[in-house]
Amino acid sequence: MTQQAPTIDPIEASSMSLMDHLKELRVRLMWILGAMVVGTVIAMLFVTPIIAFITQPLTEYNVIPQALGPTDTIGIFFRVSLTVGAAIGMPVIVYQIIAFVSPGLYPHERRALLMILPGIMVLFLIGISFAYFVMLPAAIGFLQGFLGDVIRQDWSIDRYIGFVTRVVFWIGVAFETPLVIAFLARAGLVTGQKLMKVWRHAIVVISIVAAAITPTVDPVNMTIVMLPLIVLYFFSVGLAYLLYRPREIRDFSKEPFVKDDDK
16 A cells, blocks of 8 residues: 655645745845945945035035034935945845845746846946936026025035935936836736837826926926936837747646655
8 A cells, every 4th residue: 555645734834935935035134234234334434525426516506515403414424324335235235135036936037137137237327327417417507596596595415415315316216117127028027019008108107207306397307307218118118029028827736835855
C-alpha cells in the first residue's frame, strides 16, 4: 500500500508565506532606512554649497532669502540634508523596492524591470535639470516682476526651499513616465491603442498636474510644464506600441502551496 502524502492546509501555508514576506519587507525597509541615513550624513557635509546652489537663481534679481525665525536655519539645514540624502540613496531605495516585488513577476518582467532601473535615474536627473535650469528661472522672473512696483519682494528661506524642492521633485518624477509606460506595456497591462484612444483625457490630466506643479498662475509657466509632459505622453504611447506583449494567464492551481524547501 502506498503511503498517502500529507495534506497541507492552504490557509496555514499562505500564512507562512505571509510571514516570510513580512520578514523580507523588514529587511528591505532597513536597507532603505540605512541608505537614507548614509545619504543624509553625506549631504550634511555639503549643505552650505547645496543651499547656495538652490538659491543661485535669486542672485540675478539681487534677492537674498531671509530667515524669519530663530530656528529657521536649523530647520532648513535638516530639510535640505534629508531631501538630498534621499536623492543620494535613491538607487538603493529603487533597487530594494524592485527586489521585493520581483518574485511575483514573470522572468521576462523581472528582466525588463532591471533593465529600466538605470533609465529611471537618468530620466529623473534630466527632469530635475529641466526644472532647475529652464522652468525655475522663468517662474522666479514672473514672481519677482508681479506687482513688484508696489510690493517689495522679500522671500523667506523656508518657503523658497519648499517651493524649489516641490517643483524640481515632481518634474523629475513626471519625466519617468515613458519608462513606467514601457514596463507596463511589456508586462501586457497597457497597450498603445488604448493609450491613444484616451489622449484627450490624458491632456486634461496633464493640464491639471501642470497647474498643481506650476508655482505661478500665468499661462506661460504652465505651458512650459505642459509641453514636455505632452511630448512624454505621446512618446510613451509609441513605446507601448513597440513593446506591448500579451500577458499570459498565470495558473495558480499548478503551483504548490509551500516552497520546495518545506517539502
